[in-house]
Amino acid sequence: MSLRNNILSYGSVAKFFHWAVAFLIIGMIAVGLIMANMENSPDRFKLIALHKEFGVVVLILACMRLGWKILDVSPLFPESMDKISRLGAKLVHSMLYILMFAMPITGWLMSSAAGFQVSFFGLFLLPNIASADKEFGHSMAELHEILAWILIALITLHVLAALLHHFYYKDNILLRMLPNFKGKSNAENTGTDTGI
Numbered sequence: 001m002s003l004r005n006n007i008l009s010y011g012s013v014a015k016f017f018h019w020a021v022a023f024l025i026i027g028m029i030a031v032g033l034i035m036a037n038m039e040n041s042p043d044r045f046k047l048i049a050l051h052k053e054f055g056v057v058v059l060i061l062a063c064m065r066l067g068w069k070i071l072d073v074s075p076l077f078p079e080s081m082d083k084i085s086r087l088g089a090k091l092v093h094s095m096l097y098i099l100m101f102a103m104p105i106t107g108w109l110m111s112s113a114a115g116f117q118v119s120f121f122g123l124f125l126l127p128n129i130a131s132a133d134k135e136f137g138h139s140m141a142e143l144h145e146i147l148a149w150i151l152i153a154l155i156t157l158h159v160l161a162a163l164l165h166h167f168y169y170k171d172n173i174l175l176r177m178l179p180n181f182k183g184k185s186n187a188e189n190t191g192t193d194t195g196i
Helices: 012-036 042-071 083-113 134-169
Strands: none
Touching: 012 042, 012 083, 012 134, 042 083, 083 134
């Protein structure tokens, strides 16, 4: 499998970033929902610490993923997709990229406003990026939660769209993000660049 993308499929680097970030974000959302329903306890504080640390990992991977996306080509949309569908796909992917950054940054701001530095698995502490401010911290906590629900909705839409393409339209939208997929004939992929 090629490291780089081509007009038919994603390369191994893009696939790694996609699945690594996807599994991390889904895990982070699950942990966030669990934490929200827990009473304050040592276990909850341990989960909060892990949530913050993996949030830093998500932010790092998001930066690397965006950098790779800028440097690499994007596979084409299938010819069967109309302009509205292509625009919708680009919009959802753009929003997912924005949230990949917004979620960890609002979490970092929330922690900073509470006066706590974020540890990276005990290796080092991230600097606070906001002054201690209870009201601001509360606002960031609310924004973080709202963004989480938006992210859940977008991930659900993204997954449903991929399944719709696979089972109804029977194109390679889903397959080309899976391991070992090398792409089909050009006849299926003569649309415009996905840009995603």
